[in-house]
Amino acid sequence: MDEELGGISEEYYDIPPVKYEYLDHTADVQLHAWGDSLKEAFEQCGMAMFGYMTELEYVQIKDVHTIEASADDLMGLLYHFLDELLFLFSYEPFLICKKLVITEFNTQEFKIVCRCYGEEFVIGKHPQGTEVKAITYSAMQIIDDPKDNKYEVFVIIDI
């Protein structure tokens, strides 16, 4: 099948014009986080998202912000919690978080208050990971099993 290029005419080296383009790039990744409580699994899931955006060892704790999220059910709560974190990063103060501490975790009224520790994202200082475009409900799972002491969440994010 193969053959060496020997003393070959110049037309072999002609380069064709470009008549193509790349459309509709889509991608996602599933975050899986766990903890000794559902609250910790949520915190870990948020940190997993930030860990995908950069390498967290380059991030220092210089600043703290408080976010709030509320919803009508537990999945909605996880969604809005992550969405608030994404907003914190995407707009002023452009905070990349190394640590999240949920100070109010209300699974009756579906409300979270969370303290977010980190610093402003600075290109050059912080390696650019993958841009997170959106949180999704797709195949979302929340395991809240006190009997087996199992607390886990699975969330797919668009990247």
Place this chain on the structure above:
Amino acid sequence: MDEELGGISEEYYDIPPVKYEYLDHTADVQLHAWGDSLKEAFEQCGMAMFGYMTELEYVQIKDVHTIEASADDLMGLLYHFLDELLFLFSYEPFLICKKLVITEFNTQEFKIVCRCYGEEFVIGKHPQGTEVKAITYSAMQIIDDPKDNKYEVFVIIDI
């Protein structure tokens, strides 16, 4: 909502353990290619795929290989054509192609013979683009319209 870290206790700087992982990364991109004939649209689609794997301006024409593809229908032909090209890259001779010239394009018996011009892919010399994992039939479109002189293909590849 936000607040400066002032003279703050050391526990603020404690870093939580990692209790998360990343699962099931999936991604795809759609190639769209066209030409003055369906044959040229196929050639361009193959070059589009190689253009996604590296930057083709760094690739020289040093070698030529011939591939063959056959199928039961036109979509199958496009699929197997791209799959043969992917094979050419993934295994010996690890050829990255800058130019493709289809020398036999039989849309009755669904057979292609193609000459593939390029060189062995060498990390360091050639920028690493995105790994192409597989060709797919998903949403594949082949426009073969001599009346309007429109020849286009759309192929989604897994990356």
